[in-house]
Structure formats: C-alpha cells, structure tokens
Amino acid sequence: MRVKGNILVATDFSEPSSEALRRAVTLARQYGADVHLLHVMEPAVFFETDLLTVPPLGEVTEAIRRGAESRLHQQAKLVDFDVTTHLLESMGAPAGTICSFAATLPAALIVVGRQGVRGAIEQLLIGSTAERVVRHAPCSVLVTMPHGLFGDVAS
Template sequence: MINNGTIVVPTDFSEQSSEALRRACVLAKQFDAEVHLLHVIDPSLYFETDMVSISPLDEISKAQHEGATKRLVEQAGSVDLPITTHLEDAVSDPARAICDIAERLSADLIVVGRHGRQGVLEHMLLGSTAERVVRHASCSVLVAMPHGLVGDVQE
C-alpha cells in the first residue's frame, strides 16, 4: 500500500480535513511514512482588471497566503507527528493541483476529507473535490467520511 513512504493530505482547514489528517497520521505510524499537509489556494476569485488596480490584488494575495500559512502550521501542530506543509496556488481546479502535487511528491496515498453538506444540485453540477481527486489521482486515495455518516469507521 505505501511503498515510497509518502502520504498527502489536502486541507481546507475544515473539521473533515482535520479528521483526514488524523487518519493519515495513524497510517503513517503503521507504515513509517511521511505526511505532507497541503493547502491549495483556489483561484475562483476573479476581478475585472479595469475595475481593480494591481496593488490591492497583491495585498489580498499576500494576506491570503499569510493566513493560509498560519493555519497550515496550526493544523500540522495539532498532531503528534512531524508534518511537512505545502501551500500552492491552483492554476485551475484545486483537485487537479492536489493530484499534480501528489504525483510530484511520488505519493503512495492521498487522504482527503469528504464534506457531507453539499446539496444535490451542487453535487450534480460541480461534483466534489474528493471525487475529482479520486478520478484523477495517480495513486490510491482514501476518502475520510465525516463522523456520523452511515458507514463511518470508528477507531
């Protein structure tokens, strides 16, 4: 299952992502693997360039990166295992960026949390990030279900 000793955990800083990190750490201890915690900044915020000058965009981007870096460090510190953190800007779909980074790290496994709050219409139109990661990943993917859903595994 884990040959190269690398597990990637994408995070959006939600409780589901924290659960995915916790489960990845359990596996990392069992298989003597490294855990890489990854946050991808979603480029879905677009501005009309004639309406906004470059300076505020740079300030927004800097604040977004600083906030994400702080939250990555906090989340990595919440577990009792050394964690490597990564902050990446997505060029398009964050799920594709997750898969690309996992491939670049020669990851054996991606452990991703699944949100249970997505509506049916939203799911039909967009799918979920977890589903897109499963579809495009070049390695195995473990989807950590939110607590309380049918079929949730308790440890």
C-alpha cells in the same frame, strides 16, 4: 521497520480535513510513512465598485497567503507527528493541483476529507473535490467521512 512512502493530505482547514489528517497520521505511524499536508489557494477574485475601497490585489493575495500558512501550521500542530506542510496557489480546480502534486511528490496515498452528503443533482453538475481527486489521482485515495455522519466506524 520503516516503509518508504509519502501520504499526502489535502486540506481546506475544515473539520473533515482535520479528520483526514488524523487518519493519515495513524496510517503513517503504522507503515512508517511521511505525511505531507497540502493546501491549495485559489486566487482572490475582486470586482470593481465605487462603494468599496480595496487594497491592491498583490497586498490582498499576500495577506491571504500569510493567513493560509498560519492555518496550515496550526492544523499540522493538532497531531503529534512530524508533518511537512505545503502551500500552492492554483488558477485551476484544487483537485487537479492535488493530483499533480501527488504525482511529483510522489505520494503512495492521498487522504481527503469529504464534507458531507450533497444532493444528487448538485453532485452531477459540479461534483466535489474529493470525487475529482479519486477520478484523477496517480495513486490510491482514502476519503474520510466527517465525524458523526454515519458514526465513527473506523477509528
């Protein structure tokens, strides 16, 4: 039986993101959903200096985009499942772009990987992408923990 639905996985190409993709694929197989893998590129930031020769910003941005596309496809190939990849560029925080994309997809579920435990002060001041997605998502959110942080309790 196929259930109509989209699962959106946000990736920064880290191991926690790969774990989020693996978990999303498991759920997609179980419920007959489609998996969409999204990477949000933040714009390259450069400063002027006489000590460095920097290529034009357009060339740098295009090289970053090509590299991100390649990494996105490589990460999608890590799972034995048909995954649709998306690469978006955003001037704002990645969490906002992830939530907006989830709304337009529309996604039934967003899956994000958590990088690990941070200090309470750091979380209060800046938070994390996963936490911001949870707060602003238009649908349910599954936050996966890195392997080994608290043991693999839900394989």
